Amino acid sequence: MTKIDEIAKMCNVSKTTVSRVLNHHPYVSEEKRNQVLKVIKELDYTPSSLARQLRANKSQTMAISVPAIDHPFFSQLIKGVSSKALEKDYKVLIFQTFYNVATEMEMLDLLKNKEVDGIILGALENEWSSIKPFLKYGPILLCNEYHDSAAVPIIGYDEFDAAYKAVSHLIERGHKKIGFCCDTPSSQAQQLRKEGFIKALLENDLQCEEDWMFDHAFSIQDGFRVFTEMSSLADKPTAMFTGNDQVAAGIIKKAMVAGCRVPDDLAVIGYDNQFICQVTTPTITTIDTPIAELGQQAAAKLIKNLGKNAEMKREVVRLPTKLIVREST
Amino acid sequence: MTKIDEIAKMCNVSKTTVSRVLNHHPYVSEEKRNQVLKVIKELDYTPSSLARQLRANKSQTMAISVPAIDHPFFSQLIKGVSSKALEKDYKVLIFQTFYNVATEMEMLDLLKNKEVDGIILGALENEWSSIKPFLKYGPILLCNEYHDSAAVPIIGYDEFDAAYKAVSHLIERGHKKIGFCCDTPSSQAQQLRKEGFIKALLENDLQCEEDWMFDHAFSIQDGFRVFTEMSSLADKPTAMFTGNDQVAAGIIKKAMVAGCRVPDDLAVIGYDNQFICQVTTPTITTIDTPIAELGQQAAAKLIKNLGKNAEMKREVVRLPTKLIVREST
DNA sequence: TTACAGTCTGGTATCGGTAACATGTCAATA
DNA sequence: TATTGACATGTTACCGATACCAGACTGTAA
Numbered sequence: 154m155t156k157i158d159e160i161a162k163m164c165n166v167s168k169t170t171v172s173r174v175l176n177h178h179p180y181v182s183e184e185k186r187n188q189v190l191k192v193i194k195e196l197d198y199t200p201s202s203l204a205r206q207l208r209a210n211k212s213q214t215m216a217i218s219v220p221a222i223d224h225p226f227f228s229q230l231i232k233g234v235s236s237k238a239l240e241k242d243y244k245v246l247i248f249q250t251f252y253n254v255a256t257e258m259e260m261l262d263l264l265k266n267k268e269v270d271g272i273i274l275g276a277l278e279n280e281w282s283s284i285k286p287f288l289k290y291g292p293i294l295l296c297n298e299y300h301d302s303a304a305v306p307i308i309g310y311d312e313f314d315a316a317y318k319a320v321s322h323l324i325e326r327g328h329k330k331i332g333f334c335c336d337t338p339s340s341q342a343q344q345l346r347k348e349g350f351i352k353a354l355l356e357n358d359l360q361c362e363e364d365w366m367f368d369h370a371f372s373i374q375d376g377f378r379v380f381t382e383m384s385s386l387a388d389k390p391t392a393m394f395t396g397n398d399q400v401a402a403g404i405i406k407k408a409m410v411a412g413c414r415v416p417d418d419l420a421v422i423g424y425d426n427q428f429i430c431q432v433t434t435p436t437i438t439t440i441d442t443p444i445a446e447l448g449q450q451a452a453a454k455l456i457k458n459l460g461k462n463a464e465m466k467r468e469v470v471r472l473p474t475k476l477i478v479r480e481s482t
Numbered sequence: 483m484t485k486i487d488e489i490a491k492m493c494n495v496s497k498t499t500v501s502r503v504l505n506h507h508p509y510v511s512e513e514k515r516n517q518v519l520k521v522i523k524e525l526d527y528t529p530s531s532l533a534r535q536l537r538a539n540k541s542q543t544m545a546i547s548v549p550a551i552d553h554p555f556f557s558q559l560i561k562g563v564s565s566k567a568l569e570k571d572y573k574v575l576i577f578q579t580f581y582n583v584a585t586e587m588e589m590l591d592l593l594k595n596k597e598v599d600g601i602i603l604g605a606l607e608n609e610w611s612s613i614k615p616f617l618k619y620g621p622i623l624l625c626n627e628y629h630d631s632a633a634v635p636i637i638g639y640d641e642f643d644a645a646y647k648a649v650s651h652l653i654e655r656g657h658k659k660i661g662f663c664c665d666t667p668s669s670q671a672q673q674l675r676k677e678g679f680i681k682a683l684l685e686n687d688l689q690c691e692e693d694w695m696f697d698h699a700f701s702i703q704d705g706f707r708v709f710t711e712m713s714s715l716a717d718k719p720t721a722m723f724t725g726n727d728q729v730a731a732g733i734i735k736k737a738m739v740a741g742c743r744v745p746d747d748l749a750v751i752g753y754d755n756q757f758i759c760q761v762t763t764p765t766i767t768t769i770d771t772p773i774a775e776l777g778q779q780a781a782a783k784l785i786k787n788l789g790k791n792a793e794m795k796r797e798v799v800r801l802p803t804k805l806i807v808r809e810s811t
Numbered sequence: 812t813t814a815c816a817g818t819c820t821g822g823t824a825t826c827g828g829t830a831a832c833a834t835g836t837c838a839a840t841a
Numbered sequence: 842t843a844t845t846g847a848c849a850t851g852t853t854a855c856c857g858a859t860a861c862c863a864g865a866c867t868g869t870a871a
Contacts, residue, residue, distance in 0.1 A: 154595065154619075156857060167821045172859060180819055201595045203541070204857035207532045207826050222564070222576075223557040232552045235578055239585070247551075247576045249564055256568070266483065266530045266827095290483075373757040399757075406761040428702040428728075432735040434763040485827055496851045501829060509849055533827035536856050595857095 155198040163192045175200055210267055214244040215455055217273040217296075218260055220252050224371065225399070225427050226444060230275055230297065233448020241456050243270075252337075254278045261287045271455045274298060277340065292458045292465050296451040299341040304467045306458075308451050311471035312342050315440045316349030316394065318476050319422045322438070323392040324357050326482055328420055332365035332390035334379055334400055343396075350394055365390045376403015384411065391419060392482070398423035398430050401437050405481060409434070420482040435480030442474050484527040492521050504529055539596055543573040544784055546602040546625075547589055550578050553700065554728070554756050555773060559604055559626065562777020570785050572599075581666075583607045590616045600784045603627060606669065621787045621794050625780040628670040633796045635787075637780050640800035641671055644769045645678030645723065647805050648751045651767070652721040653686050655811055657749055661694035661719035663708055663729055672725075679723055694719045705732015713740065720748060721811070727752035727759050730766050734810060738763070749811040764809030771803050 161168040174189040206212045219227040238245045248260045257278040263269045271292040295307040335343040367379045395401040401423035423439035430437035490497040503518040535541045548556040567574045577589045586607040592598045600621040624636040664672040696708045724730040730752035752768035759766035
């Protein structure tokens with residue numbers, strides 16, 4: 154690698170002068186500036202960003218954590234974050250926690266020693282009390298996750314409202330026995346959904362039946378599993394809030410194969426309005442969520458706060474969602 | 483941030499001794515070692531990896547480029563790479579090129595100044611001649627891409643064989659008018675598929691019809707588009723090699739809605755054996771590709787070569803694929 | 812003529828670690 | 842007793858950049 158000293162030597166100037174040229178400082182004569190630029194080009198010199206990072210104590214990099222990248226929701230979220238970051242000239246380090254507490258801590262260490270300037274948590278594996286101490290090292294932001302006492306910006310959907318809308322829709326369609334799927338039950342964001350679900354039920358004098366609640370439902374496979382479990386119940390729900398289009402697709406497919414008609418025998422509602430909703434038979438009624446927008450807003454907010462070294466304050470943004478009615482309800 | 487000097491001062495030793503403890507060097511007395519470890523724990527000290535990286539001139543980080551992360555194929559590929567990298571204690575910087583030549587060059591610059599130690603190219607936007615000069619800065623590896631003259635390891639599927647198998651299957655089912663979809667037509671990996679496609683046709687005295695070739699087909703939406711374009715043809719194909727499960731799903735859905743029966747009027751074969759194949763109606767015949775395995779092997783090969791500073795040699799690995807017959811053919 | 816501000820340039824310390832080399836101790840060996 | 846080598850520790854340079862301070866030169870106002 155060519156380094157700044159070599160350029161300096163070739164131009165008979167000090168490396169300070171070369172550095173000034175690189176950083177567009179005034180007070181460099183036109184003549185030397187041109188000469189330095191010429192030599193830089195000739196030698197194809199790129200300054201070491203590692204050295205710069207060390208010196209400046211910042212990295213122009215942010216990290217985002219997700220449980221796993223291969224779920225459409227998270228890959229789209231990341232895409233949103235990345236596109237905004239790219240626009241603002243930040244790099245993005247993507248971290249998959251694989252639902253692992255220790256991996257998440259490793260990522261937080263990146264913040265501690267300034268390998269990244271800030272972090273977006275798209276997953277929350279540890280207790281908040283474990284994460285809190287890292288706030289002094291740089292900004293952290295919750296995206297698509299929720300915590301009631303975290304003193305950081307939180308940006309997500311109005312999960313409560315979304316679930317309420319979805320379940321109300323099922324009730325309007327005449328259903329009285331409604332099931333509920335969620336992914337990680339300990340997640341507070343999932344709790345909010347559950348509260349919305351329950352509110353809609355209670356408003357219509359319906360009960361929340363423990364047997365109709367399913368956990369860790371995230372993928373198409375999980376949808377298969379949920380349908381199988383559900384089928385074995387003596388008293389089966391006639392409608393399902395799945396919390397996830399993949400799960401909805403899985404349930405619907407298994408149902409159709411089993412001769413259970415959707416939506417007549419079983420209505421199913423998804424979440425996120427992924428394209429998969431449009432290719433199943435029947436197509437899937439769902440909640441439209443602006444995922445890319447979510448990612449972009451999160452990244453924008455983080456970047457805005459990277460300059461200041463004031464700690465970020467709690468602030469909850471809930472993006473609106475929309476019910477999209479299709480054939481599965 | 484606590485730094486190594488502070489630890490040294492607190493322990494009344496030199497920072498070299500602290501460094502020795504950190505790096506598990508021998509020749510540190512048990513007594514001092516324990517004392518240092520104790521103080522490190524007390525002050526919650528983490529060494530700056532930025533400083534380490536600068537000093538060692540390596541970063542324990544690899545980069546992988548993909549066109550966009552939100553396509554299931556690429557997110558699964560990345561997952562494979564990441565899991566292997568995590569296991570070997572490497573970080574992964576994920577780079578989305580967004581099909582952009584300049585963004586790809588930016589990533590290559592990371593290699594030049596050792597922000598990353600090596601690169602896996604899962605996308606290939608620039609001409610190889612633009613990429614080749616970067617080989618002197620560190621190992622580069624092609625994954626799921628192909629280039630006939632690149633002197634680097636290439637790891638992908640046997641695309642030729644896969645397409646050949648798929649199309650032969652369609653022909654066995656009695657089809658004589660077979661269409662072909664690909665994503666970026668300039669990609670040499672796509673070319674290999676096309677050659678396999680053509681070989682199967684020629685062996686059965688069939689022609690490759692220009693009107694039945696579709697470009698830039700990647701997503702469900704693209705599948706919708708392809709079906710629409712196809713429908714407007716006077717002479718329509720009766721079978722489609724889509725090169726991609728999403729495209730297959732899109733085509734199938736539009737076909738069914740339009741009253742075109744699958745597979746009777748139109749047979750469709752996918753590629754990658756994504757879960758989506760199992761939730762459409764009809765389910766999708768496809769080529770099973772071990773995507774995670776591909777990513778893991780790529781990462782493993784790269785890591786193996788990061789230690790040595792010898793340039794990597796050309797070496798082509800083609801993982802086998804398998805035909806999975808379902809209802810769409 | 813002197814003083815001072817503005818322009819241009821270089822020397823040196825610094826970011827936070829690690830490596831090479833030097834030094835010193837102590838016990839085993841010749 | 843002198844020599845050797847294993848062990849233990851510290852001093853100093855270095856990775857590749859930038860920031861601060863100081864010095865030199867120029868032009869204009871006092």
